[in-house]
Amino acid sequence: MIDEVSIYFFIEFSPKELRKLYLKLNKVFQSAIIPAKAYKAFSTWRFARTFALKPFAMRFHSRKWVKPEDLNANGTLFGGRVLSWIDEEAVIYAIIQLENKRVVTKYMSEINFMSSAVEGDIVELGIEVVKFGKSSLTLNCEVRNKMTLETILTVDNIILVNLDENGKPAPHGKTKIEYVEERLADKEN
Numbered sequence: 001m002i003d004e005v006s007i008y009f010f011i012e013f014s015p016k017e018l019r020k021l022y023l024k025l026n027k028v029f030q031s032a033i034i035p036a037k038a039y040k041a042f043s044t045w046r047f048a049r050t051f052a053l054k055p056f057a058m059r060f061h062s063r064k065w066v067k068p069e070d071l072n073a074n075g076t077l078f079g080g081r082v083l084s085w086i087d088e089e090a091v092i093y094a095i096i097q098l099e100n101k102r103v104v105t106k107y108m109s110e111i112n113f114m115s116s117a118v119e120g121d122i123v124e125l126g127i128e129v130v131k132f133g134k135s136s137l138t139l140n141c142e143v144r145n146k147m148t149l150e151t152i153l154t155v156d157n158i159i160l161v162n163l164d165e166n167g168k169p170a171p172h173g174k175t176k177i178e179y180v181e182e183r184l185a186d187k188e189n
Protein backbone atom coordinates (compact mmCIF):
# COMPACT_ATOMS: atom_id res chain seq x y z
CA MET A 1 0.00 0.00 0.00
CA ILE A 2 1.85 3.03 -1.29
CA ASP A 3 -0.18 5.39 0.92
CA GLU A 4 1.31 3.85 4.02
CA VAL A 5 4.92 3.92 2.85
CA SER A 6 7.26 6.72 3.78
CA ILE A 7 10.56 6.99 1.96
CA TYR A 8 13.32 8.76 3.81
CA PHE A 9 16.05 10.62 1.95
CA PHE A 10 19.21 11.80 3.62
CA ILE A 11 20.73 14.52 1.48
CA GLU A 12 22.59 17.78 1.50
CA PHE A 13 21.15 20.67 -0.45
CA SER A 14 21.28 24.42 -0.46
CA PRO A 15 17.88 26.09 0.13
CA LYS A 16 17.77 27.02 -3.56
CA GLU A 17 18.49 23.46 -4.69
CA LEU A 18 15.97 22.11 -2.22
CA ARG A 19 13.31 24.46 -3.54
CA LYS A 20 14.10 23.36 -7.12
CA LEU A 21 13.86 19.70 -6.15
CA TYR A 22 10.58 20.36 -4.34
CA LEU A 23 9.07 22.01 -7.42
CA LYS A 24 10.41 19.31 -9.74
CA LEU A 25 9.07 16.42 -7.65
CA ASN A 26 5.71 18.10 -7.33
CA LYS A 27 5.61 18.51 -11.08
CA VAL A 28 6.58 14.89 -11.71
CA PHE A 29 4.06 13.38 -9.33
CA GLN A 30 1.38 16.01 -9.98
CA SER A 31 0.61 16.10 -6.29
CA ALA A 32 2.13 17.63 -3.20
CA ILE A 33 4.43 14.96 -1.98
CA ILE A 34 6.52 16.97 0.42
CA PRO A 35 4.50 18.69 3.12
CA ALA A 36 5.23 22.40 2.92
CA LYS A 37 6.07 22.54 6.61
CA ALA A 38 8.75 19.88 6.16
CA TYR A 39 10.27 21.91 3.33
CA LYS A 40 10.21 25.04 5.48
CA ALA A 41 11.69 23.34 8.53
CA PHE A 42 14.53 21.71 6.67
CA SER A 43 15.32 24.59 4.35
CA THR A 44 16.54 26.51 7.40
CA TRP A 45 18.85 23.67 8.44
CA ARG A 46 22.24 24.57 7.04
CA PHE A 47 23.89 21.18 6.64
CA ALA A 48 22.33 17.75 6.25
CA ARG A 49 18.65 18.04 5.55
CA THR A 50 16.34 15.16 6.17
CA PHE A 51 12.83 15.03 4.98
CA ALA A 52 10.18 12.47 4.36
CA LEU A 53 8.51 11.96 1.03
CA LYS A 54 5.09 10.42 1.08
CA PRO A 55 4.47 9.50 -2.55
CA PHE A 56 0.95 10.20 -3.72
CA ALA A 57 -0.22 10.90 -0.16
CA MET A 58 -1.69 14.30 -0.89
CA ARG A 59 -4.08 14.61 -3.79
CA PHE A 60 -5.17 17.91 -5.24
CA HIS A 61 -8.78 17.49 -6.25
CA SER A 62 -10.20 20.98 -6.58
CA ARG A 63 -9.11 24.11 -8.36
CA LYS A 64 -10.38 27.62 -7.77
CA TRP A 65 -10.09 30.72 -9.86
CA VAL A 66 -9.41 33.81 -7.74
CA LYS A 67 -12.04 36.38 -8.66
CA PRO A 68 -12.62 40.01 -7.53
CA GLU A 69 -15.14 38.90 -4.88
CA ASP A 70 -12.48 36.65 -3.30
CA LEU A 71 -10.11 39.53 -2.47
CA ASN A 72 -9.45 41.46 0.73
CA ALA A 73 -8.84 45.22 1.00
CA ASN A 74 -5.19 44.55 0.19
CA GLY A 75 -6.14 43.12 -3.19
CA THR A 76 -5.03 39.61 -2.27
CA LEU A 77 -6.98 36.41 -1.61
CA PHE A 78 -9.22 36.83 1.47
CA GLY A 79 -8.36 34.36 4.22
CA GLY A 80 -12.01 33.74 5.10
CA ARG A 81 -12.75 32.76 1.53
CA VAL A 82 -9.95 30.23 1.37
CA LEU A 83 -11.03 28.78 4.72
CA SER A 84 -14.54 28.23 3.41
CA TRP A 85 -13.07 26.46 0.36
CA ILE A 86 -10.98 24.27 2.66
CA ASP A 87 -13.91 23.44 4.92
CA GLU A 88 -16.04 22.40 1.96
CA GLU A 89 -13.22 20.39 0.43
CA ALA A 90 -12.58 18.60 3.74
CA VAL A 91 -16.26 17.78 4.27
CA ILE A 92 -16.65 16.49 0.70
CA TYR A 93 -13.56 14.33 1.17
CA ALA A 94 -14.88 12.98 4.48
CA ILE A 95 -18.36 12.26 3.08
CA ILE A 96 -16.81 10.20 0.28
CA GLN A 97 -14.39 8.37 2.57
CA LEU A 98 -16.90 7.68 5.34
CA GLU A 99 -19.81 7.02 2.98
CA ASN A 100 -22.08 9.19 5.11
CA LYS A 101 -23.59 12.59 4.32
CA ARG A 102 -23.84 13.50 8.01
CA VAL A 103 -20.33 14.72 8.60
CA VAL A 104 -19.46 17.93 10.45
CA THR A 105 -16.28 19.86 11.05
CA LYS A 106 -15.32 19.65 14.71
CA TYR A 107 -11.91 21.26 14.87
CA MET A 108 -9.30 23.06 12.78
CA SER A 109 -5.75 23.43 14.04
CA GLU A 110 -3.36 26.32 13.42
CA ILE A 111 -3.59 27.82 9.95
CA ASN A 112 -0.34 28.94 8.41
CA PHE A 113 -0.66 31.52 5.61
CA MET A 114 2.66 31.30 3.80
CA SER A 115 2.09 33.28 0.63
CA SER A 116 -0.69 35.07 -1.13
CA ALA A 117 -2.71 34.87 -4.32
CA VAL A 118 -4.06 37.63 -6.51
CA GLU A 119 -6.96 38.06 -8.91
CA GLY A 120 -6.71 35.67 -11.85
CA ASP A 121 -4.57 33.10 -10.02
CA ILE A 122 -5.61 29.46 -10.12
CA VAL A 123 -5.23 27.77 -6.76
CA GLU A 124 -5.68 24.11 -5.91
CA LEU A 125 -6.62 22.36 -2.70
CA GLY A 126 -4.89 19.23 -1.47
CA ILE A 127 -6.15 16.86 1.19
CA GLU A 128 -4.27 14.09 2.97
CA VAL A 129 -5.57 11.70 5.64
CA VAL A 130 -3.73 11.99 8.93
CA LYS A 131 -5.79 9.53 10.96
CA PHE A 132 -8.95 7.48 10.98
CA GLY A 133 -10.44 7.67 14.48
CA LYS A 134 -13.51 5.91 15.82
CA SER A 135 -16.08 8.52 14.82
CA SER A 136 -13.59 11.08 13.53
CA LEU A 137 -11.40 11.57 10.50
CA THR A 138 -8.36 13.83 10.74
CA LEU A 139 -7.20 15.53 7.56
CA ASN A 140 -4.30 17.72 6.54
CA CYS A 141 -4.72 20.41 3.91
CA GLU A 142 -2.52 22.46 1.63
CA VAL A 143 -3.61 25.22 -0.73
CA ARG A 144 -1.11 26.09 -3.42
CA ASN A 145 -0.78 28.09 -6.61
CA LYS A 146 -1.53 25.75 -9.50
CA MET A 147 0.96 27.36 -11.87
CA THR A 148 3.95 27.90 -9.55
CA LEU A 149 3.15 25.20 -6.95
CA GLU A 150 3.98 27.73 -4.26
CA THR A 151 2.22 26.94 -0.97
CA ILE A 152 -0.36 29.51 0.01
CA LEU A 153 -1.42 27.96 3.28
CA THR A 154 -1.43 24.76 5.27
CA VAL A 155 -3.74 23.40 7.96
CA ASP A 156 -2.23 20.51 9.89
CA ASN A 157 -5.34 18.99 11.41
CA ILE A 158 -8.93 19.28 10.35
CA ILE A 159 -11.09 16.97 12.45
CA LEU A 160 -14.42 15.87 11.04
CA VAL A 161 -16.95 13.80 12.94
CA ASN A 162 -19.24 11.13 11.53
CA LEU A 163 -22.79 11.51 12.88
CA ASP A 164 -25.79 9.24 13.17
CA GLU A 165 -29.35 10.23 12.26
CA ASN A 166 -29.73 11.91 15.67
CA GLY A 167 -26.69 14.11 15.11
CA LYS A 168 -24.56 12.15 17.60
CA PRO A 169 -21.01 10.91 16.91
CA ALA A 170 -21.17 7.40 15.43
CA PRO A 171 -18.37 4.92 14.60
CA HIS A 172 -17.62 5.03 10.88
CA GLY A 173 -15.81 1.69 10.75
CA LYS A 174 -13.20 2.94 8.29
CA THR A 175 -9.49 2.39 8.77
CA LYS A 176 -7.90 3.22 5.43
CA ILE A 177 -8.35 5.34 2.34
CA GLU A 178 -10.81 3.86 -0.14
CA TYR A 179 -11.39 4.75 -3.76
CA VAL A 180 -14.86 4.84 -5.28
CA GLU A 181 -13.69 2.89 -8.36
CA GLU A 182 -12.42 0.08 -6.13
CA ARG A 183 -15.64 0.03 -4.12
CA LEU A 184 -17.68 -0.26 -7.32
CA ALA A 185 -15.40 -2.99 -8.66
CA ASP A 186 -15.77 -4.90 -5.36
CA LYS A 187 -19.56 -4.64 -5.63
CA GLU A 188 -19.48 -6.04 -9.16
CA ASN A 189 -17.37 -9.05 -8.12
Ligand SMILES: CC(C)(COP(=O)(O)OP(=O)(O)OC[C@H]1O[C@@H](n2cnc3c(N)ncnc32)[C@H](O)[C@@H]1OP(=O)(O)O)[C@@H](O)C(=O)NCCC(=O)NCCS
Pocket residue numbers: 103104105106107132133134135136137159161163167168169
Ligand atom coordinates in the same frame (compact mmCIF):
# COMPACT_ATOMS: atom_id res chain seq x y z
C1 LIG B 1 -19.33 17.23 16.37
C2 LIG B 1 -20.07 16.99 17.68
C3 LIG B 1 -21.32 16.16 17.43
C4 LIG B 1 -19.09 16.16 18.52
O1 LIG B 1 -19.64 16.04 19.79
P1 LIG B 1 -18.69 15.65 21.02
O2 LIG B 1 -19.56 15.54 22.22
O3 LIG B 1 -17.51 16.53 21.06
O4 LIG B 1 -18.26 14.21 20.60
P2 LIG B 1 -17.12 13.30 21.21
O5 LIG B 1 -16.54 13.87 22.45
O6 LIG B 1 -17.71 11.92 21.27
O7 LIG B 1 -15.99 13.33 20.09
C5 LIG B 1 -16.22 12.81 18.81
C6 LIG B 1 -14.91 12.66 18.13
O8 LIG B 1 -14.31 13.93 17.92
C7 LIG B 1 -13.04 13.99 18.55
N1 LIG B 1 -12.89 15.31 19.11
C8 LIG B 1 -13.80 15.97 19.81
N2 LIG B 1 -13.31 17.17 20.16
C9 LIG B 1 -12.08 17.25 19.66
C10 LIG B 1 -11.05 18.26 19.68
N3 LIG B 1 -11.21 19.42 20.29
N4 LIG B 1 -9.90 17.98 19.05
C11 LIG B 1 -9.70 16.81 18.43
N5 LIG B 1 -10.64 15.83 18.38
C12 LIG B 1 -11.80 16.06 18.99
C13 LIG B 1 -13.05 12.95 19.60
O9 LIG B 1 -11.75 12.48 19.91
C14 LIG B 1 -13.90 11.87 18.94
O10 LIG B 1 -13.10 11.15 18.01
P3 LIG B 1 -13.09 9.52 17.93
O11 LIG B 1 -14.52 9.04 18.02
O12 LIG B 1 -12.51 9.22 16.59
O13 LIG B 1 -12.26 9.03 19.06
C15 LIG B 1 -20.48 18.29 18.40
O14 LIG B 1 -19.33 18.88 18.99
C16 LIG B 1 -21.10 19.26 17.45
O15 LIG B 1 -22.23 19.09 17.02
N6 LIG B 1 -20.35 20.33 17.09
C17 LIG B 1 -20.81 21.29 16.07
C18 LIG B 1 -20.35 20.84 14.69
C19 LIG B 1 -20.65 21.89 13.65
O16 LIG B 1 -21.75 22.40 13.62
N7 LIG B 1 -19.66 22.20 12.83
C20 LIG B 1 -19.70 23.36 11.97
C21 LIG B 1 -20.14 23.20 10.61
S1 LIG B 1 -20.08 21.69 9.79
